[in-house]
Amino acid sequence: MNSEQATARVVRLLEEIGIQYMLVGAISSNAYGIARATHDADIVAAFDAGGLTELVRRLGPEFRLDRQMQIETITGSVRNVLTFVRTSFDIELFRLNADEHHQQRFARRRRQWISELQREAWIPTAEDVVIQKLRWGRRKDLDDVQNVIAVSGHRFDWEYVNAWTTKHGTHELLKEIRASIPDTEFLDEQE
Numbered sequence: 001m002n003s004e005q006a007t008a009r010v011v012r013l014l015e016e017i018g019i020q021y022m023l024v025g026a027i028s029s030n031a032y033g034i035a036r037a038t039h040d041a042d043i044v045a046a047f048d049a050g051g052l053t054e055l056v057r058r059l060g061p062e063f064r065l066d067r068q069m070q071i072e073t074i075t076g077s078v079r080n081v082l083t084f085v086r087t088s089f090d091i092e093l094f095r096l097n098a099d100e101h102h103q104q105r106f107a108r109r110r111r112q113w114i115s116e117l118q119r120e121a122w123i124p125t126a127e128d129v130v131i132q133k134l135r136w137g138r139r140k141d142l143d144d145v146q147n148v149i150a151v152s153g154h155r156f157d158w159e160y161v162n163a164w165t166t167k168h169g170t171h172e173l174l175k176e177i178r179a180s181i182p183d184t185e186f187l188d189e190q191e
Contacts (some may be wrong), residue, residue: 033147
């Protein structure tokens with residue numbers, strides 16, 4: 001089993017147990033933009049009492065859960081790290097919390113084929129990928145924003161994106177990134 005198969009196994013078990021989730025991070029931006037390699041997988045999940053324990057039990061000894069919870073500083077999400085022992089690949093499990101945008105993007109998520117996992121899975125909309133990655137603001141996140149907009153931005157609900165980026169204080173950064181993207185409208189004309 002490789003890292004992608006390990007992630008697909010976690011997704012399959014989340015669904016079997018009945019835990020709602022969505023893949024975020026590079027996997028979700030790859031679905032809408034230009035694919036890039038990643039050293040981990042990120043999943044937001046609505047764990048109920050005992051849900052994480054049941055997931056770890058079903059995964060068995062090939063996976064190790066770091067019992068030390070961490071807090072993600074932007075949204076205040078509790079994070080647990082699950083490691084696929086064979087490759088040391090980390091799957092970061094973020095618990096769905098009360099952050100307004102966190103809740104909104106979870107409610108808007110969609111089921112889509114994920115080529116890396118060779119299966120369908122729940123992911124945020126392209127707009128929500130951009131909004132959240134602007135909040136994180138790391139160089140790789142901003143590169144993802146540029147790539148997602150370049151590939152999928154012509155289908156965006158820009159009113160929704162502008163409202164959230166204004167609320168989060170990232171609207172000027174969004175405008176800078178949009179201005180840096182060459183005009184790609186001619187690509188649509190060839191379809």
